[in-house]
Amino acid sequence: MNRDKPKYMQIIEAAVIAIAENGYHQTQISKIAKQAGVADGTIYLYFKNKEDILISLFKEKMRVFIENLEEIIQTGANASDKLSKMIDNHFSVLANNKHLATVTQLELRQSNKELRLKINAILKEYLNLLDNILVEGMMNGEFNPTMDVRVARQMVFGTIDETITSWVMNDFRYSLLDNAPKVKHLLLNGLKNN
Amino acid sequence: MNRDKPKYMQIIEAAVIAIAENGYHQTQISKIAKQAGVADGTIYLYFKNKEDILISLFKEKMRVFIENLEEIIQTGANASDKLSKMIDNHFSVLANNKHLATVTQLELRQSNKELRLKINAILKEYLNLLDNILVEGMMNGEFNPTMDVRVARQMVFGTIDETITSWVMNDFRYSLLDNAPKVKHLLLNGLKNN
Amino acid sequence: MNRDKPKYMQIIEAAVIAIAENGYHQTQISKIAKQAGVADGTIYLYFKNKEDILISLFKEKMRVFIENLEEIIQTGANASDKLSKMIDNHFSVLANNKHLATVTQLELRQSNKELRLKINAILKEYLNLLDNILVEGMMNGEFNPTMDVRVARQMVFGTIDETITSWVMNDFRYSLLDNAPKVKHLLLNGLKNN
Amino acid sequence: MNRDKPKYMQIIEAAVIAIAENGYHQTQISKIAKQAGVADGTIYLYFKNKEDILISLFKEKMRVFIENLEEIIQTGANASDKLSKMIDNHFSVLANNKHLATVTQLELRQSNKELRLKINAILKEYLNLLDNILVEGMMNGEFNPTMDVRVARQMVFGTIDETITSWVMNDFRYSLLDNAPKVKHLLLNGLKNN
DNA sequence: TATGAATGAGGGTTCATTCAT
DNA sequence: GATGAATGAACCCTCATTCAT
Secondary structure (H helix, E strand, C coil): CHHHCHHHHHHHHHHHHHHHHHCCCCCCHHHHHHHHCCCHHHHHHHCCCHHHHHHHHHHHHHHHHHHHHHHHHHHCCCHHHHHHHHHHHHHHHHHCCHHHHHHHHCHHHCCCHHHHHHHHHHHHHHHHHHHHHHHHHHHCCCECCCCCHHHHHHHHHHHHHHHHHHHHHCCCCCCCHHHHHHHHHHHHHHHECC | CHHHCHHHHHHHHHHHHHHHHHCCCCCCHHHHHHHHCCCHHHHHHHCCCHHHHHHHHHHHHHHHHHHHHHHHHHHCCCHHHHHHHHHHHHHHHHHCCHHHHHHHHCHHHCCCHHHHHHHHHHHHHHHHHHHHHHHHHHHCCCECCCCCHHHHHHHHHHHHHHHHHHHHHCCCCCCCHHHHHHHHHHHHHHHECC | CHHHCHHHHHHHHHHHHHHHHHCCCCCCHHHHHHHHCCCHHHHHHHCCCHHHHHHHHHHHHHHHHHHHHHHHHHHCCCHHHHHHHHHHHHHHHHHCCHHHHHHHHCHHHCCCHHHHHHHHHHHHHHHHHHHHHHHHHHHCCCECCCCCHHHHHHHHHHHHHHHHHHHHHCCCCCCCHHHHHHHHHHHHHHHECC | CHHHCHHHHHHHHHHHHHHHHHCCCCCCHHHHHHHHCCCHHHHHHHCCCHHHHHHHHHHHHHHHHHHHHHHHHHHCCCHHHHHHHHHHHHHHHHHCCHHHHHHHHCHHHCCCHHHHHHHHHHHHHHHHHHHHHHHHHHHCCCECCCCCHHHHHHHHHHHHHHHHHHHHHCCCCCCCHHHHHHHHHHHHHHHECC
16 A cells, blocks of 8 residues: 555655645645655656645545544543543644644645545544534533534534634744633533533 | 726626636636626736736625625624624625635635735725624623634634535535524624623 | 828837837837827827838938938048948937937847848838949949949948947947947948059 | 757757748747657756747857857968958858858847847857957057957958848848858958058 | 656737727 | 727746656
8 A cells, every 4th residue: 555655655744845835836746756855757656646645645634633533532521521622632733733734724725626525525534523522512411402513513613724724824923722722612612501 | 997897897797607617727817708708808907817806806795795794783783683693694695696605615715825815804804893793792791701802703704614615515505594593503602701 | 191290200209219218029009109199099090000110110210311321422522431421420310319229220120031121121222322332432443443332332331230239239338429430441441442 | 968968959950940930939939849849848848938049049059150260260370361261151151051040140139138138148259259360460460450449340240240141131042152252352451451 | 666858738918909989 | 080998819838747768
């Protein structure tokens, strides 16, 4: 399998850097190849085409988010705690990798609808875990049991996403992590069972 | 002034349709011209370049959102009522113009950071009005007076945005307006002063 | 006749200035029109097309050279004197109109062969007068009676042309007129009957 | 280095032919590519842009003139002999390559001032060698020791240039080489020390 | 596997010219 | 005659992808 070979991740890491620094459309295959220290043609031994690099990159990075979230779900005390830890994790992974933040929040979206659908499919697994947390909270009385799970998920994810995108658009000028408690407080307030 | 001439809006409407149907990067100037019923060169009598069409389009459309919101602010009973009506308006304008929804939620984002900044600058006026509503609610006891306005704004706008984008990505398969009450309920719950 | 109407010369003078300042290919019809204070379309009431402006411009300006030279031929003492006065005239007209010098020496040549042929046809009349001077000198013993008139004419005109072009290319940094005596001395020495 | 690769000269030779046959502005990159038997994009592996082809072409071709002239300077008997051989060489190289003559005398001049300056810079080396010959002749008594070298050079080069341009404009209808003795005779007569 | 020279399709933009007023 | 808004043909260059080595 390609992803077990060293050059696969080498190219993906190069793509994250190159795309974050130059923007998706300004990042030619030759730039990624140069950054990765391989020839242009070598890229095509590991990826079908340029779009495939983006998809694979997102898949690999989402894997971290998902693995972390799975562990959070196993160790969290309750739904509120799990949601809180999920937000902490989401923020801290990106706060620690600004290149990746730039790519996921800005560059990845510069793609046509077809590519967006593929990205959404990958995101699905992550959002399903979020749904599980929400349902758990609805069933055990932490969250409003009558709320629409899809809308609740969209609020949670939309808020996280907008918060991070603003931080990226503002050139990381303030601490993302400082916003985590405020975000959690507002969201949990919105979800809670009155 | 350009925007008073009939062809200015004619080209913008054509651009909305062409971009919604083909995607921004797949929409050649010639496609917009054809859709507008003018020659390619005519586009350049009204717009500096392709990017300027996108910017102008967004500016003209945001004008509607802003004007509506200004009226809502003048006529709303209180902050909660104003926020509720703002969401209704935002949803209904886009529910009634799916082409525009596609452009604002998907195609407009397929632009480099520089263009995104210009778009954000235009959006600013709308978000400032939202901030005014939030502050009003914080001062009169409707909303949590200790919350961070920026984060609250990001929750409100992020939720609205994510909700609409999902609807577009799902090919308008369900009613966007049916989600409005759920969205409002969750958001107002999150903001309210306990 | 067009050339008797005031706007005809007005456009030609505007063209000389605009072309000298911007270069032939950078001089759009609209620039000439603006410089002339007329509408773009008005240009086409007086000239067939852009090329025709260039041709007409050259024709009108050559008329001055030719009229002056005709008078010189009538008043000059002998062939050497006439040649000397021709050079003086040629240099002084352009020394007094640097815009025109730029146009004739640089911009006018940025044209295809077809246009060059038309320009040459206009130049012909001037060169014929030069030939007359040369022949007169050959017949009365001033100039080498065995020389080839065409080659002699090419030496005289080529030297004048190269001298002026160098002056233009050097941004008029030195006095063109100071070179006239040197040019005359060398040329007359070359032509003279030993 | 680019110029050591076979395709570099292959493209230059193709450019000479294509430009001579169609004119500079009528010669699209695709025409040169076709003539050279390469793809359009390949041109850009060897040349920065269209203008760079013209510059490089002139540089490569001037190299021949300069190398020949350097040998002439080393082997010529005296200044008059060297000048005579220089003219022979200049005429014969172009007489044997009419495409090149068309390009240097007509097409190369269809360029803006900036390009002309670059061309002049390349020509400089050749004209410097000419200056050396003239100075040698002035110092050893062959040429008028009081003449202005710049003006003398302009006479020599201007005469050569005009002679060849006329030959090209007349569609090579007569023998260029037949004119060489006449040109030499006139020029040497003009330069000589009386 | 790895290379990198070669390919060639594709499009935003300019501007000379026209023509309805 | 005069206008200037509208036209639409034309082209340089980029860059994702291929393939012979």
